Amino acid sequence: MNEKNSDCTRRRFLTTAASGLVSAGLAGLAPGISFAQEAKAVADDRKKEIIYRQLGKEGMKVPIVSMGAMNSSNPGIIQASYELGVRHFDTAANYQYGRNEQMVGNVLKKMGVRDKANIGTKVYIPEQRVDDPKAARKKIVELCEGSLMRLKTDYVDILYIHSVSDPADVDDPGIRDAFADLKEQKKIRHSGLATHGRMAEVINEATRVGFYDIILTSFNFTMADDAAMMGALDNAAKNGISIIAMKTQAGGQRLPNPESLRNYSSSTIATAALKWVMRNENIATSIPGYDNFEHMKEDFSVASDLEFTPDEKKFLSDNDVKLSMGFCRQCEQCLVSCPNNADIPTLMRTHMYAAQYANFHHARMTLDEIPKQAGLLACKSCNSCLAQCVHSVDIARRIDELKLMYA
Ligand code: SF4
Structure with a gap:
């Protein structure tokens, strides 16, 4: 990596990090740890310079x-x-x-x-x-x-x-x-x-x-x-x-x-x-x-x-990890598995916002964007989608959880 930028020296970082901790009300958060120790710990974490890239x-x-x-x-x-x-x-x-x-x-x-x-x-x-x-x-x-x-x-x-x-x-x-x-x-x-x-x-x-x-x-x-x-x-x-x-x-x-x-x-x-x-x-x-x-x-x-x-x-490099992540890539390959035309990818994204981000507001909004005929109630729990996802997303369980939250 050769994008290192000398814009932020360690000394400057200490100053900015310290003011950030104060303004964010973080000083003294951890019992027995002084603000100076906390600031030092943050600075120690970041001995290297920030990497910048062109945007x-x-x-x-x-x-x-x-x-x-x-x-x-x-x-x-x-x-x-x-x-x-x-x-x-x-x-x-x-x-x-x-x-x-x-x-x-x-x-x-x-x-x-x-x-x-x-x-x-x-x-x-x-x-x-x-x-x-x-x-x-x-x-x-x-x-x-x-x-x-x-x-x-x-x-x-x-x-x-x-x-x-x-x-x-x-x-x-x-x-x-x-x-x-x-x-x-x-x-x-x-x-x-x-x-x-x-x-x-x-x-x-x-x-x-x-x-x-x-x-x-x-x-x-x-x-x-x-x-x-x-x-x-x-x-x-x-x-x-x-x-x-x-x-x-x-x-x-x-x-x-x-x-x-x-x-x-x-x-x-x-x-x-x-x-x-x-x-x-x-x-x-x-x-x-x-x-x-x-x-x-x-x-x-x-x-x-x-x-x-x-x-x-x-x-x-843990082979079990990727399988257990169940990250929905929104590839839409599962759509054909639903005889009731439920919008499975958007339902999976709604589940992610609710269950993983705990952003219930955004989950509700995403759910509301799905046309009614393809929404949560389009799913009749027939389980036709079971094991349909090539990326190991457990579709049926997630839809069940969404129904508990929103139906
Ligand atoms: S649930 Fe699986 S098949 Fe369906 S969109 Fe997500 S990753 Fe693709």
């Missing part, structure tokens, strides 16, 4: 670990993240019905650091699937302006089209025109596309189309054997598209439910997974969705250390 075409360089704000509703974590060194914050118009954007915008404005931090946000237009480019263009511009208002800023660094999982939706004249309008008005710096379904196909199509600057995609170690995905990332990077990785910890391994994960600490699972992603130099940065100070520190430690520990190596 987009306008010269932005950001640490390889950024923040996915989706799961957080604590402004203190946004502030502490900035003070720790995070420079890119990911949010979306529909996270917490806009309150997530408000929180990120408020904190950065109050700190007076808007010009030093990058913001990525997303607009969701199911209408893009309707062949009405004029309406899509108008809607995207309106949604972006709503985001700018909530974020208390004149521009965002990246505006994504949210949740594209069909390659046919990538080359949309409405999106293209809206991005051109917004760039001309200097309301967005980069046009982006976010995908967590059929990712390789969507990324390849976005690369072919050529008007997206940045792609945000699910990417984690459960995809290590996915040659199509690896090829798509390579192809996009070679064509000058910056890639940001999400779902880097395969759906929240900090809740190690499956038995085989009990052999590893939650910290090992989190850092091993994140290092695996960021050792791929096609990835510009990652947006782990931490929601507490401990996870923030664990995740950001990876920004300055991509070397695996023996435990992390063991975790990543």
